[in-house]
Amino acid sequence: IAGITQAPTSQILAAGRRMTLRCTQDMRHNAMYWYRQDLGLGLRLIHYSNTAGTTGKGEVPDGYSVSRANTDDFPLTLASAVPSQTSVYFCASSATANQPQHFGDGTRLSIL
Amino acid sequence: GQNIDQPTEMTATEGAIVQINCTYQTSGFNGLFWYQQHAGEAPTFLSYNVLDGLEEKGRFSSFLSRSKGYSYLLLKELQMKDSASYLCAVEDSNYQLIWGAGTKLIIKP
Numbered sequence: 001i002a003g004i005t006q007a008p009t010s011q012i013l014a015a016g017r018r019m020t021l022r023c024t025q026d027m028r029h030n031a032m033y034w035y036r037q038d039l040g041l042g043l044r045l046i047h048y049s050n051t052a053g054t055t056g057k058g059e060v061p062d063g064y065s066v067s068r069a070n071t072d073d074f075p076l077t078l079a080s081a082v083p084s085q086t087s088v089y090f091c092a093s094s095a096t097a098n099q100p101q102h103f104g105d106g107t108r109l110s111i112l
Numbered sequence: 113g114q115n116i117d118q119p120t121e122m123t124a125t126e127g128a129i130v131q132i133n134c135t136y137q138t139s140g141f142n143g144l145f146w147y148q149q150h151a152g153e154a155p156t157f158l159s160y161n162v163l164d165g166l167e168e169k170g171r172f173s174s175f176l177s178r179s180k181g182y183s184y185l186l187l188k189e190l191q192m193k194d195s196a197s198y199l200c201a202v203e204d205s206n207y208q209l210i211w212g213a214g215t216k217l218i219i220k221p
Binding site for chain 1: 116157212
């Protein structure tokens, strides 16, 4: 079934550790996005990529990095995790930047 | 600044009609999306408005007034499975989505 796969589903991580959240889509979408969702707040864009080989910063990029080596994969890395990065992380993709976004099931990350 | 406002929570009765409002102030406007998100799940796309007016899709309709910075999602013949959060998102001048915090809709029998 076509869609977006995120891994891991959930993770508990010690502060200061490095962590990479994986995201893979098989819809050949050009654009991909990483959001965090916190209680009482809207989805906030961390980083995005409009096409393979390019990335851009969203609203809350500090402490996160991404890469887009190919169309399908868009990993998000926390270089040195801090408790304020505890959140639910969603990866999304769209055919182009102005098309509906399709979301993965999310990664629930707790930083202790 | 950029701002999307939605009511935090609404309650409605099964079989009834409910309207969820969204007002926005953003740097540019290229369209407005509505998404549904059940608790613990991912958001799923409901509708997209670019031009003023009403877009109807089954039991769900979405309205847009660009001059007023206003949209609403209308849900008819409410079913228990419609209990979810409804997210309004505006596409800004850079085609990035600015999201509201969502409206939690509770359906009572």
